[in-house]
Amino acid sequence: MKTFIVDSSNPMFATSEPLPSNFQLLTFESNITAVLEAEVSDVCCIVYPSLSRLLANSIDETGQVALAENRLLDAIEQIINFYKRNRKRCTLLYLSDQNLASLNFDHREKLTKLISQTSAKPCGVMEFIAASTMLANREFGKRLAELESCSCGDITFELQVNSQHGVDAVLKLKNENEKKLTDAVIKNAHIKDAIATEEQAKRAELEQENEQVIKQLHSLQELFEENLEQFNLTKHKLGVAKKEVADIKIALTSEKQAVQQLKETEQKAAQEKHKLLQQQLIEKEQENEQLIEQLHYTQELIELEYENKAQQQKHFKAVSQERSALFKTLEEAKVVQVWLRSALTEANQQLWTKSRKFRSEIKRQAKVLRESAEFVESQYLEMYPDTKNSSLEPAVHYLVFGAIEARNPSNTFNSLSYIQKYSDVADSGLNPLLHYVRHGQYEGRQPNPMLVQLPAPKD
Incomplete structure (x- = not known):
């Protein structure tokens, strides 16, 4: 028998010992229906622990109460729906010592050890928040009642909020945060001192580098001034050459425009003639296509009519044979039904009497x-x-x-x-x-x- 243990993605059942081969953890944040449909081929048992602790573990991991709450509600609904579809081969069991003692299950020692693991987890802020959330949400009450009706054994849903435990957990968390804050302030002061010392050393190093850079800039400025005069002379020569090239380009452009106009005139006449011939060809092709389509359509109609008549005759013959067989089966079923009803009535009469x-x-x-x-x-x-x-x-x-x-x-x-x-x-x-x-x-x-x-x- 395959046994599925419901857990959260923040595990409640972390253990160094491997689970038996027929055990499988089932995180409620995953698609439970898909996993069960894929894994279950014969009888199975779905074991679930305290739902408030499952919710607390999920809130502790994600930090989002609404998200964890909706995921748990959806998981419960998926488990109930799977059970209803497979009630003959599926069992729902609340994980408790009393249920394991009263029911016959393989690997009972392993399940008992898992119970001790979940019970050993201390109550904290997250469990306080989880229990409060489940009590405040009416939908949890409905789902838990439906889950209880589908489960075997005794079920105890611990949804009572212990306010003193919640206050103790909050105070403990506050003290831990204050201690962490004090440590962080001391550590921050040490870091600031180290940064100040490092900045002084870097400032001195940067001042030396700046002096060297200034000397290099003076050398580059002298070299730039020497090359600037040569650049201005070269620029003047380049301007004269560009003017000469521009004049040549203007002459070439005028000549190209004249040649282009002549080519465009000849191409336009040739395009108009080609367009006229192309239009005539298209019209002839369209006429031929219409004639061919009409011939194909007429042929298809004739073939379809012939096939319909043949299929109708075959269907009528098959329906007649099936109708005769159904009437015969119906008459036989009526006789058997009358006999079964009389036999059951007589048997119940005998049982009631004796x-x-x-x-x-x-x-x-x-x-x-x-x-x-x-x-x-x-x-x-x-x-x-x-x-x-x-x-x-x-x-x-x-x-x-x-x-x-x-x-x-x-x-x-x-x-x-x-x-x-x-x-x-x-x-x-x-x-x-x-x-x-x-x-x-x-x-x-x-x-x-x-x-x-x-x-x-x-x-």
């Missing part, structure tokens, strides 16, 4: 049904008048015979519709209304799921 244990269990279940709003004795007697002459009270009659005969306990609950909609209820063999009262209503199932809601009439 088995005191059976009668006690039925009476206990009848008490549960009478307390439900979905079983109304007056409506049951009105819908099925033959039950008025029965020696059995209506709730007992429904449990022993009514549900087998597809009778409804009231106008709001449909027995046959309920087991047709929820196949897991049909597979379990439980009475449909008893399943709804104990489980279905808490799982969001409908008492009459096949009821068609007609739209409101238009004005």
Whole structure:
């Protein structure tokens, strides 16, 4: 059996010993549904520790209360949804000594050691914040109630906020911060003294370097003045040469413009002639394409009509054969259904007459049904008048015979519709209304799921 242990990304279960091969840590900040769907192939057990400590560890790591809170709520919802989809092969277990002692689990010693690790963690500011947050958020109350209904064993959610522990933790943190601040001030003073000494040494070194740089600048200035005169002479010669080049460029530009105008005139005439021929060619090609498309379309219509007729004949023949087979199967199923209903009715009659244990269990279940709003004795007697002459009270009659005969306990609950909609209820063999009262209503199932809601009439 694969065992998943819920943890946070700031681990609660840090240990030097490796976990057994069939154990796996499951951080609630990750995509739990994806991990479970990928890893679970057979039966599994999801073990979770104190949720307030999980939240405290996550807040301690991220420093963001809202983010950690939303992640934990989402993780609880993913675990509950996975359990509902896989309730036959999945078990939810709250990690405690009492549950491990009462239930049979492999590697119990390892789980017990993990409990000691989580219990040894001291209460601090983060746990105080986590517990306060969970108490203030109503959504946590709803999720925890739903998680409790899905879990096995005893569950204790410690959400009481110990104000004295919180104050002690805050004072301890304040004292630690004051000590750190004092150490930082002393260290900062030493650093400032060291920086001042280093700055004095660097200032003296920089003054020496500045004197050398000033000497080099004077030498460069003398060299620059010598080269400036030579540069001005060269610049004058370059200006004269540029003027001569500009005059030559003007003459070349005029000559190029004349040649370009002649070329443009010839190209324009050739382009107009080419354009006319191209237009005529395009028109002919378009006419040919239209004719070809019409021919293809006509051919496709003929082929499609032929294929449709052949498929219709084949489909009609297959439907006729399937209809005959379905009618035959339906008749056989009706015969079997009548026999099964009669056999179950007779068996329940024998059990009611001869088995005191059976009668006690039925009476206990009848008490549960009478307390439900979905079983109304007056409506049951009105819908099925033959039950008025029965020696059995209506709730007992429904449990022993009514549900087998597809009778409804009231106008709001449909027995046959309920087991047709929820196949897991049909597979379990439980009475449909008893399943709804104990489980279905808490799982969001409908008492009459096949009821068609007609739209409101238009004005």
